[in-house]
Amino acid sequence: MLENFALVTSIGKSITLTQTLVFVSHLMTLKAGPATQKIHLCDICALVLKDILHMAATLVQKLYMYEACASLAQKDHTAENPVKCVMDRTSFEKHCEFFVSGKWFNCNDLWKDFPALFELLKPQVISNGERIHNGKKPYECRECRKSFKTKKDFIVHQRVHTGERPYECRDCGKSFTQINSLIVHQRVHTGERPYECRDCGKSFKERNSLIVHQRAHTGERPYECSDCGKSFKERNSLIVHQRGHTGERPYACRDCGKSFKQRSSLIVHQRGHTGERPYECRDCGKSFTQRNSLIVHQRGHTGERPYECRDCGKSFRQSNSLIVHQRGHTGERPYECRDCGKSFKERNPLIVHQRGHTGERPYECRDCGKSFTQRNSLIIHQRGHTGEKPYECKDCGKSFRQKNSLIVHQRGHTGERPYECRDCGKSFKERPALVVHKRVHTGERPYECRVCGKSFKYISVITKHQKTHTGERPYECRECEKSFKRACELTEHQNEHSREWPYKCRECGKSFKGRSVLKKHQRVHSAERPYECRECEKSFKRGGDLTQHQRVHSGERPFKCLECGKSFKGSSGLTKHQRVHSGEGVMSVENVENHLCG
Known part of the structure; x- marks a missing residue:
């Protein structure tokens, strides 16, 4: 025509x-x-x-x-x-x-x-x-x-195959398959954003972006998935979503063969091969593979946290963090493991969790061959080889391999202990410490030995216990070649050689080989009894004493004699009993007579 x-x-x-x-x-x-x-x-x-x-x-x-x-x-x-x-x-x-x-x-x-x-x-x-x-x-x-x-x-589509990009930007040299894409791109240089929202005043470079944005005000989600009924604000989001049902991943990486549901994900992935990081922060020089990552990063400099929770007022730098946070209020955990039924608030923790079932550890260290389920774990591990400790404390100059370690360390300077136990009021610097502490109150013992079925509250304790089955003693003393199951046992033993007792009590001056022993000793002076029984409110200085006491109420006698089958509430009771069978500590008639006559 x-x-x-x-x-x-x-x-x-x-x-x-x-x-x-x-x-x-x-x-x-x-x-x-x-x-x-x-x-x-x-x-x-x-x-x-x-x-x-x-x-x-x-x-x-x-x-x-x-x-x-x-x-x-x-x-x-x-x-x-x-x-x-x-x-x-x-x-x-x-x-x-x-x-x-x-x-x-x-x-x-x-x-x-x-x-x-x-x-x-x-x-x-x-x-x-x-x-x-x-x-x-x-x-x-x-x-x-x-x-x-x-x-x-x-004609425009064929350029995808031929690589032809006839429309070039005079400012930066970037080229495009369609003139409309060039026109929109040039607005990056001119700053023009001609499409403005009447509701909030936000402006956009493209009309379609404004249309999609306005649906956030109206709540309109016109594109509905015929498989699951989920609806979307834009058609492209529906197309990508439906590929989750069909399994279609049409965008494949030529370098490693990995495929993706959307083209933008492939482009970002390929930058991992090329090393390209085109988005650079003007404040600190850090660069990123994605523009959105740069935007979120820059909010760290400006302090901007535009996404606020209506329930508690907490604000976030990115919308996804707010969505995940709100699930803490609603209890929603939409990502469920098909193998064990465990559910998660986010998709990525589910992916990492599933690798525990499959044994997949896709991130391997080139230096030592050790592999990991998460990329971030590999990055932190590699810093052990390079010695890199990028997170430095401004108060004392100590540096750390990961940011979270720095945050916890800084609480030592500020005295902040944001994680408080609702049962006893004790507070902690980090959340994992609170999680472990709660097991004292709940009696939860999530770590079970596969060999004997015994369960434990702490992963460190089960690790030590499992060595009783294997006989493994990996920590060896260089002085006398004596070996130990745990590193702390080796440290205390080495103090015997050096006669060093580095942990001294400020109250009485008594010295101890280990920090844990000193802590237990200090309760003698403070009369602190942090472990309280829920049944009778009796309190104890040590968690082990509380555990043994609770067996009075439960009737549990977990320590069983293999010789006669008699069971005991504590290991010390079993040890004393076993001497009856071994003859150790049992006086003969002659010894009794000598003892009485002496």
Whole structure:
């Protein structure tokens, strides 16, 4: 249709479609200039042609407006004279002529000539309209068999295979397959954001971004998944979501073969191979593979936390953190393990958890071959090889391999202990310490030995216990070659060689080999009895004493004699009893007589 349709001026000058598109790009760029210039997209031209072709709803017909606008502007405006739409409607109609299928049409006699113009355009308009609405896709790609409704979409698609990117940005050299993508990109340089939300004033570079944004105000989610009923604000999100049902991952990495559901994920992944980190922070120089990561990072400098929880007022730097946090209030844990039924608030912890079932450890250290279930664990481990400790305490200069260790350390300076036990009021510097402490009250023993079935409250204790089955004693003294099951036992033993008793009590001056022994001793002075029985409220200085006491109430006697089957509440009772069988500590008749006579 375009080859039969051209807008010409009174001097007979016409322009091609390519010239039109380039010129429209130029006009859009100029539009971002100072408001005093009143530079715009020939609104009068557009209005006139909108009247002329009001029935033409397809993309091809819309291009006619660009043809008319560009042709008239090229005639009346030079490079020295910036493009301005100063011609009034009457003058435009007088000078504007159309040449359609061998016939001339003058805009001045528009309404008289309109029926004839419509009759000439009607077959092609109907043809294009039917193609749009009947779903026909006559243009098929030979490379991937994907089909399209219009030739224009087909041509743009082929550039994916050929790599052709004909539209280049003059500012940065970046190129694009479509001119519209170039126009939107140039707004990054000009700062133009012409689409503004009436509700909140936020502005956007693209009209579609504004439409999607406005759905956040209206709550509209027009795209619904036919498989699970979940709905989305934009169509592309639905397409990506549906690939989760079908398993389709059409974007594959040429370097490692890993595939992805969406193209943007592949692009970010490939930067891991190339090392490209195009988004750099102006404040600290740190660079990122994704623009969103940079935005979130910069909020660390500005202190901006735009996402606030309505329930507790806590605010966050990114929306996803708020969503996960809110699940703490609602109790929602939407990600469930199919193997054991355990559920999670976030998808990533589920993925890591499932690797515990499969044994998968995809992140391997190149230096020592040790592998990990999480990438972050590998990064921290590698710092052990490199000696890197990027997190430094401003108060004392001590540095750490991971940020969380620094945060916990700094609480030692500030005295902050944000994790408090609801049962006894004891507080802790880090959450894992509180979790472990709660087991004193609940009696939970989550770590079970696979060999004997005995369970423990602490992972360190079961690790020590398991060595009783294997006989492993990996910690050896260099002085005497004596070996131990635990590192702390070796340390205390080495103090015997050096005669060093480094842990001294401030109250009485008594010294001890180990810190834990000193802590237990100090309770003698403080009368602190932090371990209280829920049954009778009796309290104890040591957790082990409380555990043994609770057996009075429960009747549990876990220590069983292998010789006679008799059981005891504590290990000391079993030890004393076993001497009966071994003869150790049992006086003979002769010894009793000597003892009585002595």
